[in-house]
Structures are given as C-alpha cells and as structure tokens.
Amino acid sequence: MQDASPHPAQPRNQLHGVTLEAIVLALQARYGWDDLAVRIPVRCFSHDPSVKSSLKFLRKTPWAREKVEGLYLYMLREDRRRQRLPD
Template sequence: MSDIEKPAEPIKQPRNPLHGLTLEAIVTALAEHYGWEELGQRIPVRCFNVDPSVGSSLRFLRKTPWAREKVEGLYLFMLRERSRAAGRQTR
C-alpha cells in the first residue's frame, strides 16, 4: 500500500477537552448541570426554552454553527467552574 492509499491517522488533541465528545454528550451534561431553564437563560434559543429536549437541541445546533459555538463555550466554562470548585474543596 502506498502512502497515498493509507488512511489518515486521527489527529491527537490531548489538551482539547472537547476532543472525542459528541454534541449529545455536551448538551446532556449542560442540561444536567444547569437545568433547561438556566440553560435557556444563558443561551437564549428556542430549543432550550420551548419544550426542551436533547433531540430538538441537537437538530437545531447541528444546523446553527453560532449556537453550537455558544454551547461548546458554555461547556468549557462549566468544566472550569467544576475544576475551581474541586480545587477549593481539596484545600
């Protein structure tokens, strides 16, 4: 097999907290952490405010890059909050 025919190896991103996560996992984690009401206040989109569900959110976010960026940003913020809280508890 020549170099051209070899499948590309996946890019390793050890420092990217979003690497390997599905959008579904991100939305589920945010909904569990904040609840749909607060999630809708933090990111005011219809899929979080009117009859919210993971499925409707995924359909919207897959078609709306700006909203997906906001969701991913909030997820990273949530991870930082959790990390800070864990650091305070160990002191």
C-alpha cells in the same frame, strides 16, 4: 506506505472525543432547561425543549453550537476550580 490516523491526537482540546449529545446532556443535568434557556437564549432550550430538538438545531446553527460548547468548557473550568479550593 504510512497509515495516517483519521483523527490525530488533540491532547489540549477538551472537546476532542466529546459528542454534542454528551455536551447537551451534561449542560441540561447541571443547569436544567430553564436556566440553560437564560444562559443561551435559543428556542430549542425554552420552548418544548428536548435533547433531540436541541441537537437538530445546534447541528445546523454554528453560532449557537459555539455558545453551547463555550458554556460546557466554562462548566468544566468551574468544576476544576472547585476541586482545587480547600473546603
């Protein structure tokens, strides 16, 4: 009998292994709550924001989570692009 891996390798998926909490923390550190609320206009970022309330909302709201994940991937692409550019 062959043991199946519970999580197959996903080398091309940049979100694989990254928790939603890590994503929210990285975005908050980069943009701050105010800019994050402008980029993704949801109440959890604009009214008394916290990581805990954001995670609760994003776990229940797939469209908002997709926007947050998309912004995170954009941030990663921008970081890579900046590293490739000469000073």
